[in-house]
Amino acid sequence: xxxxxxxxxxxxxxxxxxxxxxxxxxxxxxxxxxxxxxxxxxxxxxxxxxxxxxxxxxxxxxxxxxxxxxxxxxxxxxxxxxxxxxxxxxxxxxxxxxxxxxxxxxxxxxxxxxxxxxxxxxxxxxxxxxxxxxxxxxxxxxxxxxxxxxxxxxxxxxxxxxxxxxxxxxxxxxxxxxxxxxxxxxxxxxxxxxxxxxxxxxxxxxxxxxxxxxxxxxxxxxxxxxxxxxxxxxxxxxxxxxxxxxxxxxxxxxxxxx
Amino acid sequence: xxxxxxxxxxxxxxxxxxxxxxxxxxxxxxxxxxxxxxxxxxxxxxxxxxxxxxxxxxxxxxxxxxxxxxxxxxxxxxxxxxxxxxxxxxxxxxxxxxxxxxxxxxxxxxxxxxxxxxxxxxxxxxxxxxxxxxxxxxxxxxxxxxxxxxxxxxxxxxxxxxxxxxxxxxxxxxxxxxxxxxxxxxxxxxxxxxxxxxxxxxxxxxxxxxxxxxxxxxxxxxxxxxxxxxxxxxxxxxxxxxxxxxxxxxxxxxxxxxxxxxxxxxxxxxxxxxxxxxxxxxxxxxxxxxxxxxxxxxxxxxxxxxxxxxxxxxxxxxxxxxxxxxxxxxxxxxxxxxxxxxxxxxxxxxxxxxxxxxxxxxxxxxxxxxxxxxxxxxxxxxxxxxxxxxxxxxxxxxxxxxxxxxxxxxxxxxxxxxxxxxxxxxxxxxxxxxxxxxxxxx
Numbered sequence: 001x002x003x004x005x006x007x008x009x010x011x012x013x014x015x016x017x018x019x020x021x022x023x024x025x026x027x028x029x030x031x032x033x034x035x036x037x038x039x040x041x042x043x044x045x046x047x048x049x050x051x052x053x054x055x056x057x058x059x060x061x062x063x064x065x066x067x068x069x070x071x072x073x074x075x076x077x078x079x080x081x082x083x084x085x086x087x088x089x090x091x092x093x094x095x096x097x098x099x100x101x102x103x104x105x106x107x108x109x110x111x112x113x114x115x116x117x118x119x120x121x122x123x124x125x126x127x128x129x130x131x132x133x134x135x136x137x138x139x140x141x142x143x144x145x146x147x148x149x150x151x152x153x154x155x156x157x158x159x160x161x162x163x164x165x166x167x168x169x170x171x172x173x174x175x176x177x178x179x180x181x182x183x184x185x186x187x188x189x190x191x192x193x194x195x196x197x198x199x200x201x202x203x204x205x206x207x208x209x210x211x212x213x214x215x216x217x218x219x220x221x222x223x224x225x226x227x228x229x230x231x232x233x234x235x236x237x238x239x240x241x242x243x244x245x246x247x248x249x250x251x252x253x254x255x256x257x258x
Numbered sequence: 259x260x261x262x263x264x265x266x267x268x269x270x271x272x273x274x275x276x277x278x279x280x281x282x283x284x285x286x287x288x289x290x291x292x293x294x295x296x297x298x299x300x301x302x303x304x305x306x307x308x309x310x311x312x313x314x315x316x317x318x319x320x321x322x323x324x325x326x327x328x329x330x331x332x333x334x335x336x337x338x339x340x341x342x343x344x345x346x347x348x349x350x351x352x353x354x355x356x357x358x359x360x361x362x363x364x365x366x367x368x369x370x371x372x373x374x375x376x377x378x379x380x381x382x383x384x385x386x387x388x389x390x391x392x393x394x395x396x397x398x399x400x401x402x403x404x405x406x407x408x409x410x411x412x413x414x415x416x417x418x419x420x421x422x423x424x425x426x427x428x429x430x431x432x433x434x435x436x437x438x439x440x441x442x443x444x445x446x447x448x449x450x451x452x453x454x455x456x457x458x459x460x461x462x463x464x465x466x467x468x469x470x471x472x473x474x475x476x477x478x479x480x481x482x483x484x485x486x487x488x489x490x491x492x493x494x495x496x497x498x499x500x501x502x503x504x505x506x507x508x509x510x511x512x513x514x515x516x517x518x519x520x521x522x523x524x525x526x527x528x529x530x531x532x533x534x535x536x537x538x539x540x541x542x543x544x545x546x547x548x549x550x551x552x553x554x555x556x557x558x559x560x561x562x563x564x565x566x567x568x569x570x571x572x573x574x575x576x577x578x579x580x581x582x583x584x585x586x587x588x589x590x591x592x593x594x595x596x597x598x599x600x601x602x603x604x605x606x607x608x609x610x611x612x613x614x615x616x617x618x619x620x621x622x623x624x625x626x627x628x629x630x631x632x633x634x635x636x637x638x639x640x641x642x643x644x645x646x647x648x649x650x651x652x653x654x655x656x657x658x659x660x661x662x663x664x665x666x667x668x669x670x671x672x673x674x675x676x677x678x679x680x681x682x683x684x685x686x687x688x689x690x691x692x693x694x695x696x697x698x699x700x
Contacts, residue, residue: 139552139553140287140397140549141548142546142548174553178554180553181404181552182402182404182405182554185402185404186400186402
């Protein structure tokens with residue numbers, strides 16, 4: 001996971017706790033919400049986005065360097081704090097990009113604060129209960145297996161993570177999984193109160209799905225499409241659940257086109 | 259000294275392919291119940307109940323039950339049901355539940371009511387014990403692991419209050435809410451049954467038990483880490499302003515007694531065969547570390563010295579961490595016959611009374627517990643294996659242990675009140691036993 005060096009690290013003290021974020025670039029703001037396993041740092045995907053945008057990548061509250069809201073019980077709580085983060089940063093006309101679980105939080109946020117958003121990009125987003133299939137349950141897999149399943153294949157996983165994940169990555173996964181369990185152990189990764197609230201959403205929405213996503217079934221993309229009025233689906237070839245790692249240029253271009 | 263009997267009530271199915279020395283390993287939470295045979299289950303439940311009745315006849319003070327879920331190594335999914343049956347079909351022995359898994363109860367008022375009924379039907383013979391449960395239990399009943407410890411503590415507080423505070427009252431807690439707490443059935447014992455806390459690893463739980471003056475029972479852990487855990491309990495007790503005694507120390511260990519040394523080895527080897535608890539070293543079980551170490555279930559840097567025991571560490575998903583520690587200390591020993599290895603460490607004590615009694619004495623001298631449970635009749639052991647052992651325990655081992663306990667001054671929690679509220683409750687116990695004996699004679 002190569003990192004560029006030009007980004008800056010920011011920190012903001014909200015009443016609910018400290019939030020850390022990474023930032024780079026200028027232009028229309030893009031906020032990227034990470035997967036349930038935490039933000040692995042500044043990525044080539046963020047670099048591509050930063051070529052035309054002010055890109056902000058927060059550690060969601062309770063993940064990474066952001067303080068845990070011990071009272072939080074639901075991704076909706078995380079969305080509420082995140083909308084306050086946008087407010088405190090003075091961000092308007094935001095393109096909000098949510099990856100996996102981050103897509104779940106982004107969708108929740110969009111239902112409660114659409115006027116701040118210029119666009120919503122849900123990438124392999126959780127949040128809706130699949131009608132037929134199931135969202136892969138990370139709690140019943142080892143960290144390593146779950147992350148491996150997030151890639152299109154084992155070879156790509158090894159290319160990124162190596163034969164054995166480094167200690168800091170393992171620690172990130174470990175802490176992230178605890179926070180994930182605190183807010184979405186049950187029901188796992190969906191909220192039956194989300195879909196009814198998406199119906200009036202007046203935000204241009206792009207639904208991106210990796211062609212080989214094994215974590216969140218593609219039917220969820222169709223369900224988001226059916227629920228949100230102004231939306232379309234893009235399927236990215238050669239990507240699994242972690243489209244931002246496997247096809248960063250293509251995903252950045254899609255975000256740019258939204 | 260309080261002497262109890264325990265078995266996990268394994269689901270022994272010779273047709274299953276995982277029963278016996280050559281069977282395949284059990285993968286924790288990795289087997290379907292499709293092959294479960296309820297007719298065999300009926301035989302086994304009744305067999306285990308019959309053995310408990312016989313254990314009481316052989317002089318045991320307590321009949322211990324435990325609870326696990328979605329696994330063949332323990333049939334006690336609803337141990338309160340077994341306890342309720344024992345409450346009616348036994349007459350003297352305490353019924354010791356070690357323990358109800360508090361965090362998986364979404365409605366602990368039901369638990370308070372069930373336990374109170376068991377206490378009444380048994381006329382005050384219930385000893386209640388509460389645990390946090392393993393990852394298996396959190397998964398099986400879908401209790402959120404990061405809130406396990408909070409739910410344990412709140413459920414405890416709630417049940418004790420439901421038992422002792424005249425209702426109706428309201429409970430608006432973090433995890434439990436009731437608008438009308440007024441259980442009509444209250445426990446037979448005043449103020450409530452004794453609460454014992456079993457465990458193996460959590461330093462939090464040891465400290466919590468010590469703060470409440472609840473006896474703490476180490477479950478089949480190796481001697482030295484067990485002793486260190488008891489010493490930690492003593493330290494916390496001292497900080498709390500009291501001196502912990504033998505009445506606060508309990509120990510469960512595997513003891514089988516047989517007619518000949520040959521029979522004892524044959525039966526003793528069955529501990530590590532068949533559907534035995536995969537937590538335990540050498541058994542035919544494979545734990546899945548990430549399930550036993552679910553997110554937030556146990557806090558970091560909160561481990562007891564039991565970490566040095568490979569069995570406990572591996573079972574809790576910290577095999578890698580344990581191996582790192584082991585490398586620092588000494589190179590790993592060459593593989594051994596696991597049965598022989600465990601008998602050398604006294605993790606299994608199996609023999610004739612002549613060979614078992616000195617080993618049990620060593621355990622008592624080392625740990626100084628006021629409560630012990632002999633874990634027998636497990637793994638692939640048959641009913642006959644268990645009955646031979648129970649007879650010899652009754653005729654030889656239990657009398658010998660009582661003598662040792664007197665000599666070593668090992669007093670149990672029904673001789674010295676662990677709560678420290680009365681100097682002794684032995685008289686009360688004797689009186690209560692007399693009542694029950696009188697009724698039985700009628």
